[in-house]
Amino acid sequence: MSSKEEVRGKFVDEFPELVEELKDVLRKYGMPAEAITWFEKNLNYNTPGGKLNRGLSVVDTYAILKNYKSVNDLSKDEYRKVAVLGWCIELLQAYFLVADDMMDKSITRRGQPCWYKVKDVGEIAINDAFMLEAAIYELLKKYFKGQSYYIDLIELFHEVTFQTEMGQLLDLITAPEDKVDLSKFSLAKHSFIVIFKTAYYSFYLPVALAMYMAGITDAKDLKQAQDVLIPLGEYFQIQDDYLDCFGTPEQIGKIGTDIQDNKCSWIINKALELATPEQRKVLDENYGRKDSVMEARCKKIFVDMKLDEHYHEYEEKVATELKAKIAKIDESRGFKGEVLTAFLNKVYKRSK
Template identity: 70%
Template sequence: MSSKEQFIKVFDELVVELRQILTDYKMPAEAIEWYERSLNYNTPGGKLNRGLSVVDTYCILTNQKVTDLDVETYKKVAVLGWCIELLQGFFLVSDDIMDQSKTRRGQPCWYLVEGIGNIAINDSFMLEGAIYVLLKKYFKKDSYYVDLLELFHDVTFQTELGQLLDLTTADEEVVDLDKFSLEKHSFIVIFKTAYYSFYLPVALAMFVAGISDEKDLKQAEDILVPLGEYFQIQDDYLDCFGTPEQIGKIGTDIKDNKCSWVVNQALKLVTPEQRQVLEENYGRKDDVKEAKCKQLFNDLGIEAIYQEYEESIVGELKGKIEAINESSGLKKQVFYTFLNKIYKRSK
């Protein structure tokens, strides 16, 4: 059984447990079926990188392989991984409604499934609610239980702050480049992506492994948040300069009026005439106008600026990783594992 298959097996068990909780509340059968369907539709369909990272990080911190973990320990660490995937499901279901998106993970967005509609809003709340049901069931007797609760509450709020700024900065209906800035972009990606995708999995594993000193958590945050920002900047770059064959999708940031790293770099460099080109063409659902923006980005040498940024940030991150004192149990390998997955990736 692969590590992903083993991980998914735990989710199947958790769905049964959540069903039982609803049964104990004497919920009608049709409501229980609805919730189970929502859980299965919205939680396990992605790459599961965030959830699997909790398991992998715990193993690195405790010098074990996944196969070394006893059943109870594996289950607890995997539950935390699935709590992140439930958080992701909560964000995506609500995000798709806000963006009026059509598809997610190769299937219709949940709110567009026949018979669902705006009930998806409540379903998103119930995905989030499952996190706290599971934390209580599996961790209530642990000394770090409150730490886990606070971590999930803090990171959820941080992600929502990032989403707020994203939604109010990059309106698909009204293009206003004056709202864009690299400072806003940095805030959006750090709060909307970096905390829950990079810091949260590692911090959760640290608590279970008994590494909970504020200094260690701060050191992890100081590496993982910039790492998450780098990941999103790379994503913005690939959306514009990567080919569909390379990245597995057609980039849409230009047409969607996204406050991306690429356009913000361009806005720093443009002449008044070039600024006018962006004003007239950015954020329009038009292939010709999109091509004009891409040509301008090429003329401004954005690719070279990105290559320089990548080498600079990777050098900084390696310096921070090397500064870690491993005597407390924190391991450099945790951070190199994340960095090696990202550096020079092409999709």
């Protein structure tokens, strides 16, 4: 197999041409040069700077489904198309993040100022987010309009976008940063938020896109994928919540902020389920405050409750359940359990 750096480099090399094609759409409409330059900066600033895991997963999944030993085995046209699908997810991610950063009043993203914080951008970022989303459908039209599964791709992006926005809505009204009310929290709400806000677009969408392009479109196969990938996506987010509290900055590359930011995380929800009246009072009085002493009081309760042990019990339980589901995958129509195993291996016992 190609090294990770080569695979990533090959994928990244596709993006500049896509930017040019999107600029051509604006030229076709007669947009002035200054607007085209703005759009180009928006695309380049917000889309390619992350880990690109979602986009690369489309390519990796397609290669597995087509029995290729390496992504280098794909024809030039084949690779181009699957990479376009990957970049469409990265555009969706960029759209979500530009909007999310404004809603959360965030300062930095991926080691640089959030887009709305860039000089002269400000609230124009709202429209820029819309344009990032619209770019998805321009690319799908250009590359897939003649394909039998074109409408399936369109509907999948629309559906997953709406699912993600539903998760974001529940998160925003359950856990606003400036108003702490732990009575609104619950493990059931946390589950809905992470499944809809993260699991559908980060785990199911890359695989479903690759499946459509590989010609594996049976509803039973799509359900087989979803039945593993959605709980896997939930597990991934619970892992993130755990690492934010119990991981070291060296491990996770940042200082955890979930407690001070009033996040509706698995940690606080599990704590609320286990808390004595005295512990609940401390959490009500200290959680979600921008104060390191109050944060430390919450962390002490989490340690006293041995939430790390509860997490590891959950991790082993969900991993066992997912492995059992994967073992029962029906591969008669071309879907492969190997796709799901590859995702699980990336997530299981992840430490960063």
